Amino acid sequence: MKFRLTTGAIASVIVFIVAGIAWTLWDQAALAIHKFGWQFWQTSIWDPVSGEFGARPFIWGTLYSAILAILISTPIAIGIAVFLSDWCPASLRAPLVFVTELLAAIPSIVYGLWGIFVLVPAVREFQVALPDWIRAMPMFSGPPVGVSMLSAALVLAIMIIPYTSSIAREVLKSVPATQREAAYALGATRWEATRVALHYARTGIFGAVMLGFGRALGETMAVTMVIGNNPQVKWSLFAPQYTMAAVIANEFSEAADELHLDALVEIGLVLFAITLIVNVGSRLLLWQMNRERKPKQRATAPAEEAA
Amino acid sequence: MTFRDWRRRALSSVMIGLSMAAVLAALIPVALILFFVLAKGIGSINWAFFTHMPAPVGEVGGGMANAILGSLTMVGLGALIAVPLGVIAGIYLSEFHGSTFASVVRFSADTLNGVPSIVIGVFVYAIFVLPVKHFSALAGGAALGVMMLPVITRTTEELLRLVPMALREGAYALGATRSRAMFTVVLPAALPGILTGIILALARTAGETAPLLFTSLNNQFWSTSLNKPMASLTVQVYTYATSPSEDWHRQAWAGALVLVMIVLVCSLAARFATRRLERMHTGH
16 A cells, blocks of 8 residues: 555656646736737737737647648558558568657757758749749748748658557557458458558547647747748748747747746647647547447457357 | 459559558658768767867857757756656556556646647746746756656556566565565566666657757856756757858757767667567567
């Protein structure tokens, strides 16, 4: 009993830290929340010098970049997961898993550095090379500066691929073999058997995508270095924009007056809340996937015996 | 073969081809990043980089000695907090994994793992920097510790749960209490794996920038005081990368190369260590 109490007490530190983060941010942002109310998220002018704080461009930039990132990364991540779980020769699997997971191990700052000096110039050249009629469209308008929403979305997509693909791979691995075997027994091709597995695992795969989304929302350094840090709400992929994490990274240590600091903490609080909801949602989906599996297996067992 | 069969087989081949293309699409960025970091960083890695101080603005040369020391110090500080806490929390989770409170702790650890690193920076700023009104290495170390804690906890739990039940039962049969069985039998059996996990967690945390930006800040001078701002490899790379100086860009690439080498070497070592462990367990 003493063992249980002592280790339990130490483990509770983790619970306190999470609660502490929520409470501290709430407490610290009180001034800004009280002063601006909902107005804070509805206005777009961010001018710390004159004391005007409108955070709409940041929440826009965060959501837009993260959604673009999952649009780019999801097909790739699921493709990798399917290849590694169903089709890959056994000898190639371990090295490929290692290399894709290396993407998750490379520090964010290294992505940022690579982004500034390699990706951003490439995006600029790509934009210049586009024909005029495309550049006239609102999605692709703006001067070619390179630092842009597109650069940020590309870096984010690369960074979240390993998270989504490794969870999706685990989910696919947990699909009972009977599912694929039944498909093969009916004369399915390899893709058709995999499609059965994908359909069976859809809840878990959706959870894996959401987990990647949560990572993309909170990513800081790489995005800060390539997105251009310009608070504006624009659809254009080539427009420099700004994210919540980036504005905190850039302005926090230099925030001179209390209101500015509190406004930044409020952005942090909302970022915390959004990532919390997305992460909890994805865990619930993955957990439901695991729970669903058991009764279904039981349900199929008598049928197998009968056959 | 009917046309329909032919079409189904063709579709299957196309999908397999597409999935290979997806793997390629992930391999290309890995290769590009490693190539550029190596190509641009290797020329600036020399003795001076590790032993010299940063050169004053406008002067060419200098190194990152203080930043390297700072990173080591703060990762060490973080580990000092997170390793004991994380291992013990992991022991609790594996021993009492069915209990409600264990679920709460596990859920909190996974939540903490998903909290953006910049938010952890804001949190640590509010509790370590704001009350004393100055940035410090101590705050930086605390932020890194918070980053490591959930990873170490969950790794420890998973590895302890892999230890065969028969080992525990053997200890219980000899009259060991639960804690004695844990510390003399179960934990030693899982220790190599746990150490590997800890080293991986430390290597990853060494690459964190965002939690340090406004906790330890940066320092252009040699400083060993935990109560003062401290340089770190990552923040220094950030400062140099966003500066206009060509010579600083060169050094930023060198810093990035060092950071990549740290995670690469640790990941490779961990991979070989876990493979050896697996062989030991299966007896091949």
